[in-house]
Amino acid sequence: MKYCQQTTLSHPLSKRFPQHLSEINLIIREEGGGEYPFNKEVALKLDKVKDSSENPHIKKMKSMDMVLGIKDENNNLSSLIVDFKLDCKNAVNISESDCRDKIKHSKILLFGSGISVYNKYVFIFNNALLEISRRIISQRLTNASAEVLSINEFKANYF
Amino acid sequence: MEDIPKLRIKIKDFRAIKSADIILNGITVVAGINGSGKSTISKLLYRTIKTAIDFDKIVIENLFYELKDIRHFFDELTHEFEFFYRKNSEFKDKEEYDLRFKFQRLFNFNGDTDLKEQENRILSAIDFFIKTFAELPSEFKKEERYKIRFYRLERFFKEEFFEKEKDFENLDISAVLDKLKEKIKNKFQKTYKDIENRPIGISDAMISNYFTEDINVNNYSIEELGASITNRKDKKLSNFLTVNKVAYIDTPIIIGVENIKNNNVPHWKDLDTLLKTKGENENTKTKIRNVLESEIIDGETKYDNKNETFVYNRKDGFSIDLFSCATGLKSFSVLQILYNNGVLDNKTLLILDEPEAHLHPEWIVQYARLIVMLHKELKVNFLIGSHNPDMIMAIKYIAKKELEKDNNYVNFYYAKAFDKYQFDYKSSETDIEPIFSSFNISLDKINEYGATEE
Structure with a gap:
């Protein structure tokens, strides 16, 4: 599965909240990252979409940081949800319920758009904590297809 | 001079070890896959220190x-x-x-x-x-x-x-x-x-015997506070000043085995002797004693001199021969007996080979906690060979919280493959990322079978 700009832009939520579309490099900067390897690719800031909602129940929900469109070689489309943990200083503090809620609530937010949510959920960590985070996320999110990647691995895998 | 390590073992081209330069300054953790030479490091260090401590006795x-x-x-x-x-x-x-x-x-x-x-x-x-x-x-x-x-x-x-x-x-x-x-x-x-004169040839013979093979003893050396203990130039094995008790614990299964003196594994006999030794000051009413008794073992394990057996006395009054107990409990009993008997102090080196074996994950973390507590309270020195993520992670984070900030009392090493059969040991200081890089291969293997959707 690889990034698809058209799917990202044509997603119903992107059309409804175009002000929350942003270049991925800028999102990384906002999340405290120090590497900006992308070109002009954009993603929808899902947390901002949630915050913009007038529904108080949705406002209270947690969500992944961004969503982007992806497609496979057969043009099957999906939405990839991604959360940045670039400010994480101690991998042990990663909360299982927080991660599970983010995945669950993001899926609720994206429900009904006609594009399914991809069954791998990406968490992006700094290189310094990557391996230990991979292990901890794997232990805490058993049964959930969480994928822990560095910024560069994310780019290599999905772009 | 403060930076000079208490103990340092250097090994080159020795069995599975291509190179290793390991510093022991508190809690040292060596991680690596099976067959990467972790036990070889432990055994070399153990046999040399034990020989140095018992030198006169061995000669006599x-x-x-x-x-x-x-x-x-x-x-x-x-x-x-x-x-x-x-x-x-x-x-x-x-x-x-x-x-x-x-x-x-x-x-x-x-x-x-x-x-x-x-x-x-x-x-x-x-x-x-x-x-x-x-x-x-x-x-x-x-x-x-x-x-x-x-x-x-x-x-x-x-x-x-x-x-x-x-x-x-x-x-x-x-x-x-x-x-x-x-x-x-x-x-x-x-x-x-x-x-x-303490000729080093005696130590070399002990080590060859221990490994039951001809080995090149010139390929390893041990230093204490910067001075050579395995002094090949003067052909002398000096005595250690910072260590006077050493135990190599590779399995708790041997606790309570009858006729342990008759088996051919020297470190099992040595451990048995140490477990029956009373130190100068028995440790009483301390935090560690309480943690072991109340939070983990739910009672006390000890050596019963009268009946010449190790026993487990549970808090509810139930008493049983320790030999018949769960292996995980025996793992903790070794620490409890040594601690309660007052054997452990700042001149003790405990060499633990995969201490997580036989332990439930929760007890793995408790074991790591005890390691840190024993170092914090008594300055006991540890060399730990492990390939368990929970053990490594628990030592790292518990030590980070419990020991002084910016300390150099915890050191991690990992075995990096030189080729299929030989490994270079690299220091990662307090960073465990390189160790987990190796551990996480198992996750990739699991992922090959596909993860299950929630």
Whole structure:
């Protein structure tokens, strides 16, 4: 599965909240990252979409940081949800319920758009904590297809 | 000078180890896949330190081992003398001719007796034989039976001890006794000299024996506070100043096994001895004692001197032989017994080989907690070989919280493959990322089968 700009832009939520579309490099900067390897690719800031909602129940929900469109070689489309943990200083503090809620609530937010949510959920960590985070996320999110990647691995895998 | 490590072991081209330079300054963790040489590091360090600590004892035991053939000669001689005395009414009731008792009392290894004193006793035993032989009635010596019986002894022991001597055929029992006396004196002299000079060859032999193979002992060295302990230049094994007790614990299964002294694994026997040792100050009413008793073991494990067995006394009054208990409980019992007996202190080095084996994940974290607590409270030193993510992670984070900030008391090392069969050991200081990079291969393997959707 690889990034698809058209799917990202044509997603119903992107059309409804175009002000929350942003270049991925800028999102990384906002999340405290120090590497900006992308070109002009954009993603929808899902947390901002949630915050913009007038529904108080949705406002209270947690969500992944961004969503982007992806497609496979057969043009099957999906939405990839991604959360940045670039400010994480101690991998042990990663909360299982927080991660599970983010995945669950993001899926609720994206429900009904006609594009399914991809069954791998990406968490992006700094290189310094990557391996230990991979292990901890794997232990805490058993049964959930969480994928822990560095910024560069994310780019290599999905772009 | 503060940065000079307490202990340092360097290894090159030794079994699976291509290179290693490991510093021990508190809690040292060595991680690597199976067969990467973690146990080799542990065993080399253990055997060298144990040999250095027990050097005098080893040399003296070796002396008495070498004397065993001579002792055997005297046992036989005693037997022959007694045979003739019993035939002679003049001697048979005299107490002074209870040779066997007298000889055994004098020619006997006793670890608690001064070596010089033991030499004097043995030499006096030989003087006694020389005198006894001189006093043997001359009519006995003319008897055919005497000639046959003593010829056997003379012949055997001349060949055993004096084969190279030109005129050994002309020696008689009296001359054999004189020469044996000289031989014993020389052996004692050599022992005194070995104790003084501490030749490293003795340590090398111990290590070759331990690994049961010919190994290149020149390929490893140990330093203490910057000074060489395995000093190849002066051919000397110095004593350690910072360690006076060492245990290598590779399995708790052996706790309580009967006749542990008769098995061929030296570190099991050593651990058994240490578990039965009482330190100078028993530790009471401390945090560690409470954690072990109340949070983990739910009771106390100890060695029962009277019944010569290890027991587990549970808090509800239930009592059972520790040998029959769960292996995980035995893992903690080793720490509890050593701790309660006051054996652990800042001069103790505990070498733990995969301590997580047999433990539930929760107990793995508790075990890591105890390691950190023992170092924090008593400054016990640890070398831990592990390939368990929970153990590594728990040591890292518990130590980070419990020990001083910016400390250098926890060091991690990982085995990096040099080729298929050899490994370079790299320091990652307090960083465990490189270790987890290896651990996470298992996650990739699982992922090959596809993750399950929630």
